[in-house]
Amino acid sequence: MSGRRLARGLTLSVLLVCLVVLSFSEVAWSASRLGKRDLEPLSADAIAEIVAHPDPLQSIDPSNPSSHLSKILIPRPPDTENNTIVREYIVSTLKNLNWHVEEDSFTDSTPYGVKRFTNVIATKDPAASRRVILSAHFDSKFFSSYPESQFVGATDSAAPCAFMLDVAEALNPLLEDRLAKLRDSDDDDDEEEMSDTTLQLVFFDGEEAFKDWTATDSIYGARHLAEKWASTYITPQTHTKRRFSPWSQDTEMSSIEHLILLDLLGAQHPVIHSTFMETAWLFDAMQSAENRLMSNGAFDFQGENNARSFFAPRTQQNFYGRVEDDHIPFLRRGVDVLHVIATPFPRVWHTLADDASALDIPTMRRWVLILRVFMCEYLALKPDGDRRRAHIQKAVDDL
Secondary structure, three states, rough: OOOOOOOOOOHHHHHHHHHHHHOOHHHHHHHHOOOOOOOOOOOOOHHHOOOOOOOHHHHOOOOOOOOOOHHHHOOOOOHHHHHHHHHHHHHEEEEEOEEEEEEEEEEEEEEEEEEEEEEEEEEEOOOEEEEEEEEEEOOOOOOOOOEEEEEEEEHHHHHHHHHHHHHHHHHHHHHHHHHHHHOOOOOOOOHHHHEEEEEEEHHHHHOOOOOOOOOOOHHHHHHHHHHHHOOOOOEEEEEEEEEEEEOOOOHHHEEEEEEEEEEEEOOOOEOOOOOOOHHHHHHHHHHHHHHHHHHHOOOOOOOOOHHHHHHEOOOOEEOOOOEEOHHHHHHHOOOOEEEEEEEEOOOOOOOOOOHHHOHHHHHHHHHHHHHHHHHHHHOOOOHHHHHHHHHHHHHHHHH
């Protein structure tokens, strides 16, 4: 994560001030304003299928040099050779899965001079009219001297990035089938419109502060991308399926249904709090996915204790204090956010101990399975065993 600041006592008046500065058109016509929806739970057979294929350990085992996690788990501050190595790995992995990948490069001033940053934006269907974003930052915190310069940020946020690549691989066959059906369909009813929502993965660069966490020394990539999307207007040629509002011009920001941000995950016994009233139903949906996976025995692995949920109980009157993170520039522009972050932070936060030894494989495996089921249900994807295995085998053969 960062030098993120925890604002436990954020008052209603401060929230109202934040809302006032949002433009009417962005808030009123944002895809985030769709409100709560009923997500159809996967069947037990579908859950079993999405749990089993592909094997989640392929993505998250730090002892396997070919795993996604191992490829990311190196020091990778912005504007360094290692940062480029990790970025190129993420890009090549997603391009091999036939995702549209954009590398959003820019420069910004930091306490150590001008640095180059590059966000990675991967979209399964760039022509879709709406998107749900699953995101994390891929940079590691900059330290100026040895040995701190060897900081690898295992929970912060190498593991979340590995989770995202796993989700891309696991859901890719289903998303490919969805794309094929959309291309061949002339149906224009509400169900078809809902299925037009695509999955977008955003790997932010420059989340970490170089020195002290301030408004200008932090979340470089998120601030840049939010500003860019808020000022990039969509034309019919950009999104051929888009339904335009006659009262406003649509920006890239307005097509975001939700931003789901992962951070500080991978250590044992995380506690995840519901942060925003607007996404409490999504928090509940993620917790529901965990409960059903637990009931189905999906977490029976290496003696893992199934009884302890990752998610803190919530009430409508009790929302946990906010943590400053990559979601802030999007939240201020009217995007609804589900912030999946361990609070309190892991004990190893911003220390050299945040390495592979800080990670717990059963915990990471549980996160991967929760995210697979949750994203399937959000996107109304239906796992089909034979079809998915054929897609997965083809992807493996193509590597």
